[in-house]
Amino acid sequence: MSIFLKPLQEQVLVVTGASSGIGLATAEAAVRAGASVVLVARSGDALAEIARRLEAEADALGRVATATCDVADRAQVDAAAQTAIDRFGRIDTWVNNAGVSIYGTMEETPLDDARRLFDTNVWGVFNGCQAAIPHLKVQGGALINVGSEVSDATIPMQGVYSASKHAVKGINDAFRIELEEVEKASVKVTLVQPTAVDTPYPQHARNLRDQEAKLPTPMIEATKVAHAILEAATSPTDVQKVGAMAHLNTALAKAVPSLFDKMAAMQFERQHTDLPAMHEQGALHRSSQENGVVGVIEGRGSDASKP
16 A cells, blocks of 8 residues: 655654664754654653754744653653653654664673663664554554664674664564555565764764774764654665665675675674774663764864864
């Protein structure tokens, strides 16, 4: 069945992980386009500051709400959904974006850390989907899950993160088939798969290594991913790969897996800087104060995340 999605300026969006990076870039772009947005993240103080700024600069008074929420906690996710209903009366698009990583080999990763990552990246998506779907079914809408190129193409040094994004793809695909093909519900389910993005992601990650973490180049800007997310909110699509490397790496992983494995191994040493580790705990077990769109590493200025 065909699914109708409203123009962005007529929508109410819920965005998880909205205090930094891709989530913040998505929320900013949506508000500036005229949408009403519920910002969801663990850092309530950061959300309040962002909401005040957006309402002032985007002439968006009354169009921005916040919900302090750990997506691993289903009750908190349900409360975030209720915030949208109480403030705006409906939900048109729900974006499951919240996520965190671990820098370290699979062998050295503590099980408690791996479980916490899955609580956020996997069960957080599952919670968001289940909380959003009853509301989206009322008038139709979009359910957007942010995966990664590593949903298909694993990268060493971030093996647990890669595993979680494989799981996100499975969750996304199962919800899509059940909703669209079995139930014929008017809910479009989309997986967004970006390549490496220049955000505070490395600083938010749990770092088990001695050197400060980084993402391998090339990286794309968070605004490019935000554009893809908002395009999926208005134009039904199954998958949105973002960035040339996302297309290349996923294609190679499927078509020539032995070659891809060798290329992926070359990324092992390219995921840390020559600086000592300064964000060992990151935001895995607690919220972070690194709340910008672009990543920053101490000692490298405003372009610090770019090696």
